Amino acid sequence: MMLEFTEEQKMLRDTIRTFAEKEVAPLAYEIDRDERFPTESFNKLKNMGLLGITAPVDYGGAGAGYTELCIVTEELSVACLSTAASWGVHACLCIDNIRRNATQEQLRKYLPPLCEGIKIGGLAMTEPSAGSDVMSMRLRADKKGDSYILNGSKIFISNGPVGDVFVVYAKTDMEKGARGVSAFIVEKEFPGFSRGKKFEKMGWRGSPTGELIFEDCRVPAKNLLGRENSGALVLMSGLNTERVCLGAMSLGLARGAYECALQYAKERVQFGRPIASFQLIQAKLAEMAMEIELSHLITYKGAKMADMGLHRNMNLIASYAKLYTARAAMRITTEAVQILGGYGYMKEFPVERMMRDAKLQQIGGGTDEVQMMIIARDILGL
Ligand SMILES: Cc1cc2nc3c(=O)[nH]c(=O)nc-3n(C[C@H](O)[C@H](O)[C@H](O)COP(=O)(O)OP(=O)(O)OC[C@H]3O[C@@H](n4cnc5c(N)ncnc54)[C@H](O)[C@@H]3O)c2cc1C
Incomplete structure (x- = not known):
C-alpha cells in the first residue's frame, strides 16, 4: 500500500503547518489556562473551508478524504491538541457521521450550517454508567406519533457546553442490547434538551466537555440517523x-x-x-x-x-x-x-x-x- 502523499496533500500539509505555527500555537497556552473553546482558530478554519473537510462540496464542505482529515488533524495537534480536538469532534464525529448516514433531506438541512460554522457539532455516546460497555446505554427513545421522546443523559461530551447539533445514540428497544440502539440528530433548541455540568479537566482543557440532559426531549422522527435499531x-x-x-x-x-x-x-x-x-x-x-x-x-x-x-x-x-x-x-x-x-x-x-x-x-x-x-x-x- 503506497502511503506517499500526493502533491495536493503535501500542499495542504504545508499550508496547515504554517497556519498552525503562526495562528494556533500562540493561543495554546491561554486556551489551556482558561479552559475555553478556541473560537479564533475555529473561525479561521471556517475561512479556510476546513470545518466540513469530508463533507461534499455541494453542501459547503471541502469534499476531501480521510488522509486529508488526518493531515489537518496531525498539524493542528503539533500546535495545540485542544484545538485539534474541538475541530475534530465537529468535523469528524459530527459532520462525517451525518455525511455517511443521513438522508438527502438531513444532509440539506444540517451540513451547510455546520460546514459554515454557524452551528457547532458534537457526538454523544457515553453515559454515566455506560463507558467502555457502550451498548449498555440507558438513554431511551420512545416513538410517539411522528416524534421520539428521549429520556436520560450523556456524559463527557466534547463540545457539549458549546454545541448546537449532536449525533446522539439512544435505545429504541431496551430489551435488544446493541440491536436496540438508534442514532438521532438532536438540536439544542429541541424541547426537553438541556446541558448539565461542564467538567474541569487535567488536559484537553481548551476542548470543553459537558453533560447533556434529555427530559421528555421531543426529537422529530425524521431526525433518525440511519434505520431504527441500526445505530x-x-x-x-x-x-x-x-x-x-x-x-x-x-x-x-x-x-x-x-x-x-x-x-x-x-x-x-x-x-x-x-x-x-x-x-x-x-x-x-x-x-x-x-x-x-x-x-x-x-x-x-x-x-x-x-x-x-x-x-x-x-x-x-x-x-x-x-x-x-x-x-x-x-x-x-x-x-x-x-x-x-x-x-x-x-x-x-x-x-x-x-x-x-x-x-x-x-x-x-x-x-x-x-x-x-x-x-x-x-x-x-x-
Ligand atoms: C475529555 C473527554 C472527552 C470525551 N469526549 C467524548 C465525546 O465527545 N463523546 C462521547 O460519547 N464520549 C466521550 N468521552 C468518553 C470516553 O469515550 C470514555 O471516557 C471512554 O470510552 C471510557 O469510558 P469510561 O470513562 O466510562 O471508563 P470505564 O469504561 O468505566 O473504564 C474504567 C477502566 O476500566 C477498564 N475496563 C473497562 N472494561 C474493561 C474490560 N472488559 N477489560 C479490561 N478493562 C476494562 C477501562 O479500560 C478503564 O481503564 C470523553 C471522555 C473524556 C475524558
Whole structure:
C-alpha cells in the first residue's frame, strides 16, 4: 500500500503547518489556562473551508478524504491538541457521521450550517454508567406519533457546553442490547434538551466537555440517523475512522513534544557540552523519532483504508493505530518533559501541557484496554 502523499496533500500539509505555527500555537497556552473553546482558530478554519473537510462540496464542505482529515488533524495537534480536538469532534464525529448516514433531506438541512460554522457539532455516546460497555446505554427513545421522546443523559461530551447539533445514540428497544440502539440528530433548541455540568479537566482543557440532559426531549422522527435499531452500525463504522483520527492527534502531539525536546537538547549546555551529546539523551531522542515514524505509518495506513471505503473492515488497523499512537504520545511527551528537566515542568514550555493532554489519548474513543480486547478478539477469531 503506497502511503506517499500526493502533491495536493503535501500542499495542504504545508499550508496547515504554517497556519498552525503562526495562528494556533500562540493561543495554546491561554486556551489551556482558561479552559475555553478556541473560537479564533475555529473561525479561521471556517475561512479556510476546513470545518466540513469530508463533507461534499455541494453542501459547503471541502469534499476531501480521510488522509486529508488526518493531515489537518496531525498539524493542528503539533500546535495545540485542544484545538485539534474541538475541530475534530465537529468535523469528524459530527459532520462525517451525518455525511455517511443521513438522508438527502438531513444532509440539506444540517451540513451547510455546520460546514459554515454557524452551528457547532458534537457526538454523544457515553453515559454515566455506560463507558467502555457502550451498548449498555440507558438513554431511551420512545416513538410517539411522528416524534421520539428521549429520556436520560450523556456524559463527557466534547463540545457539549458549546454545541448546537449532536449525533446522539439512544435505545429504541431496551430489551435488544446493541440491536436496540438508534442514532438521532438532536438540536439544542429541541424541547426537553438541556446541558448539565461542564467538567474541569487535567488536559484537553481548551476542548470543553459537558453533560447533556434529555427530559421528555421531543426529537422529530425524521431526525433518525440511519434505520431504527441500526445505530450500532452507525456507531461502529464511525468509531473506526474516529480512532484513526485520534491516531493522527497522538502523532501530532508526539511530534510537537519531540521537536521541542530536540531543539532544547541541542541548545542546553551542562558539563560544558550540549545535553544532546550525552548518549542517555540520544537514546531517548532515537526512540522518540522511531515511534513517531511508526505512528505515522500506522495512522496513514488506516486513513488510506478508510479512503478505500473499508470502514467496516478495519477494526484491527483502527485499534492498532489508536493504541500504538496513544502509548507513543504518552511516552514521548513524558520523555520530552524529562529532557527539559526542571524547565519541562514549568508552563513556560509547552511540554508539560502536552504530557497532560497525552493521557486522554489513552482513554477517549475507547481505552487502551478496549483496543487490546478488540485486537485479541480479532487474532483469536472470537
Ligand atoms: C475529555 C473527554 C472527552 C470525551 N469526549 C467524548 C465525546 O465527545 N463523546 C462521547 O460519547 N464520549 C466521550 N468521552 C468518553 C470516553 O469515550 C470514555 O471516557 C471512554 O470510552 C471510557 O469510558 P469510561 O470513562 O466510562 O471508563 P470505564 O469504561 O468505566 O473504564 C474504567 C477502566 O476500566 C477498564 N475496563 C473497562 N472494561 C474493561 C474490560 N472488559 N477489560 C479490561 N478493562 C476494562 C477501562 O479500560 C478503564 O481503564 C470523553 C471522555 C473524556 C475524558
